[in-house]
Amino acid sequence: MELVGFGARDRASVDRQLLVSATHKTCRILGLIKMTLIKLENIRLDYPVADISHYSLKRLVLDTLTGRKRELDYVRALDGIDLEISDGERIGLYGPNGSGKSTLLRLLAGIYPPTKGTMLVNGTLAPLLGLGAGIRPDMSSVDNIQMLLRLESTKPTQQLIDQIWAFTELEDRYRGYPLKTFSSGMQMRVLFAVATYASRDILLLDEWLSVTDAEFQKKAEERMNEMVNKSRALIIASHDMGLLQRLCTKIIHMRSGAIEKIETVDQTPSA
Incomplete structure (x- = not known):
């Protein structure tokens, strides 16, 4: 390949970049380097919640006349989530109802945007979050x-x-x-x-x-x-610990929208 207008130093720099790129690609193929597919840093998700007890006709008229703006309350669904998932990992999400398992899946699927923090997703997603969402029974x-x-x-x-x-x-x-x-x-x-x-x-x-x-x-x-x-990666939320232990390489225990602990599962077949 001819690099027009490049000096020797530029050619050397390009050669090094090509070598590094080829080396990383080879390592990924051989499984020596696992690509990060998902990375979450200090993720927070707040839901806006309106107090319906304040939504009376009298309150509406008074608020309109006085120009008072209603303030929404917020429920913190996820808080301080730090997570990195690489090629080949099988992640289980475990916890009681309301712990944030399903909410985290929906955030990863792009249904809910994070209120705070950074989220990186590399790769195509298959969000199988329940059958029947979006169907029209009257249609064929x-x-x-x-x-x-x-x-x-x-x-x-x-x-x-x-x-x-x-x-x-x-x-x-x-x-x-x-x-x-x-x-x-x-x-x-x-x-x-x-x-x-x-x-x-x-x-x-x-x-x-x-x-x-x-x-x-x-x-x-x-x-x-x-x-x-x-x-390349699986993230499954379930109440069935036996299922998660059979499927997953790691199990994330969640409570009140936060990660409580991360458990590594030994998938080595017993002798």
Whole structure:
């Protein structure tokens, strides 16, 4: 490669940068250097909360006449979160209800912006935070599939829709039926197929996704295991400590929106 207008010192500098870049790339391939996929520094998240007891007609009239502005109260959902997740890590979030597990997942998914702190995410995200969010029961199953794909900024091509529908194992005649006419098991098949149609770098799970349809359960379980194995990082929130110990390399114990402790899990098979 000819570097026009570069002196010897410039060429040497470029050569060193190329060498460092190539070395880091080789090390990542060999697993010697693990890339940071997620980094959170001093993250805080506050929810605005209005006291509805003050929202009377009399209070509204008085506030309007006097020009008094209502001040919102805030609930601190996350506080002082410092976390770094690298390639290959499997992270479990554990704690009682209200500890901040699901809120942290939604923050990582970009649903909630942090009130304070810095957040870095390198890689594509698959936020599987519950099936059924955003569906329109009055629309046909195919229209719902198209809408959910667009919400993920994915073009709903016919080939992709056919691929998703094939996974449901439902008859083609149901494609044009409104989703509200489906049984709960049939709806779950469609929603699960859309949610898991593609692997991503970072997999976010709020509890382990499963289906109640016994005939479909094995296929769904295999799809979930495949997604976990293909992902570069997994973050799963669950109340099931046994599940987290089987899946994860680290378990983060949370309480009152803060990290209480981080437990390393030994995944070495016993002799």
